[in-house]
Amino acid sequence: MANVSSEGRFTSADRHIQEEEEIELTSVGVDIGSSTSHLVFSRVVMERVGARYFVAQRETLHEAPIQLTPYAVGDTIDADILGEFIEDSYLSAGLQRSEIDTGALILTGVAVRRANARAIGDLFSAEAGKFVAVSAGDGLEATMAAHGSGAVIRSADKNGLVINIDIGGGTTKIAHCFQGKVLQVTAVDAGARLLVLDEEGSIVRIEPTGKMHAENIGYPMSIGDKPEAETLNAMADRMAMRIIEAAGLTKMSDETSKMLLLPPLPEVAAVEALTFSGGVSEFVYGDESSSFGDLGPQLARGARSRVEKLNIPIEQPVAKIRATVVGASQYTVQLSGTTIYVSPTSAIPIRNVPVLAADFDFSQSDIDPEAISNCVRTARTRLDLADPDSPLALSFKWKGSASFQRLEQFGQGIAQALDDNISRNIPLVLVNDGDIGGLIGIHFKEEIKLSCPVISIDGVTLSEFDFIDIGEMINASGAVPVVIKSLVFPPVSV
Secondary structure (H helix, E strand, O other), X not given: OOOOOOOOOOOOOOOOHHHOOEEEEEEEEEEEOOOEEEEEEEEEEEEEEOOEEEEEEEEEEEEOOOEEOOEEEOOEEOHHHHHHHHHHHHHHHOOOHHHOOEEEEEEOHHHHOHHHXXXXXXXXXHHOOOEEEEEOOHHHHHHXXXXXXXXXXXXXXXXXXXXXXXXXXXXXXXXXXXXXXEEEEEEEOOOHHHEEEOOOOOEEEEOXXXXXXXXXXXXXXXXXXXXXXXXXXXXHHHHHHHHHHHOOOOOOOHHHHHXXXXXXXXXXXXXXXXXXXXXXXXXXXXXXOOOOOOOHHHHHHHHHHHHHHOOOOEOOOOOOOOHHHHHHHOEEEEEEEEOEEEEOHHHOOEEEEEEEEOOOOOOOOOOOHHHHHHHHHHHHHHHOOOOOOOOEXXXXXXXXXXXXXXXHHHHHHHHHHOHHHXXXXXXXXXXXXXXXXXXXXXXXXXXXXXXXXXXXXXXXXOOOOEEEEEOOOEOOOOEEEEEEEEEOOOOOOO
């Protein structure tokens, strides 16, 4: 396996990474959502083990105050006010933008809409080369919240199912976690800011889904109405019921099924532990008592009460409202030099490619192409990586022989699952932890005759929430520098 030359330089801070045993990076995580916006600054210390860098220490340097996402008109985010908030956050952290080595910009909800995303992106244009930018859909939000809250790590220490319920302003994301992995996720149209009141108690904003929840309890609402406290409690409790049903804790009604944004979760018989995250979780655990003119307190009471009646243990999360952004801030950049197959060579450099870590079954002598295809599709749904116009890196742990027949079966399954990407000539990035990267790449290109660019790397282990950068080929060695940026979630405190 070829190594990256010591002359290779691939870092945002203009440092010779390959020559250093320990590297300290300053990172910022930015989460712009429909309801709130957050910034968290972190320090990540990496140590070299062999040819790879791993996280040795991580520390939160500064948590900026939480900002209600500002709106100009309708669903258009006020970029000027948001920009001032970001600048104030840097000032309060005592950091200059030039001191930031890496980071992530996470856009969710209405922030993902084209005009908003463009305006927000302009605020970080100077950091374009440093940041990983993610437009997080419901599946990815649910998965990230499960990691950020500590539910995934917690499930590794439990003998059963751990559920995380992330209640935000517009939607609620739910994840079933087992043995250190996210099994399944879903999302439901239920959140604290589907209805917003002014200081007089009159409705100043109501989402279409908010109107639907109001109609479900027999009290249609519109802007200007002044609902009674009992009505608001009833509306919040109905949403809490939808959330509990969507989580698989009770039988799901047809009405709840219609409000799902992702496929339903199975109904479960036993739950070892349950955690809440998201903005409403601050009320669930009694860490917030202020009123923000929405249904946060009522929804928190309803959700917690319904879980307690089911005798399910409610445990403290690692992070609540900041679950997503803490994970986004604490990135690790790992470095590995490997042999590589690239065709055509113009396919590199390629940057910020999200990783799909599929759990393929290589235990049999024959590989089932249909099972390979289904595994890829399931993982793409879970991580919101279904965009046929964007590349993704397929990471896997090859087992068994690399015979022509097995390579052919594997390749046919991948080609079937990624047909939309391949037909659009989007590069296919293949990453395995063994030493057959070249063999796989050649087979995909020469035997299966994929029309798209093919990049195949070995000797690298990737995980979900990794993003990889592949630099230009070094002529002297035939290798390429590979930077792996991984979302690092905080450990569970016992």
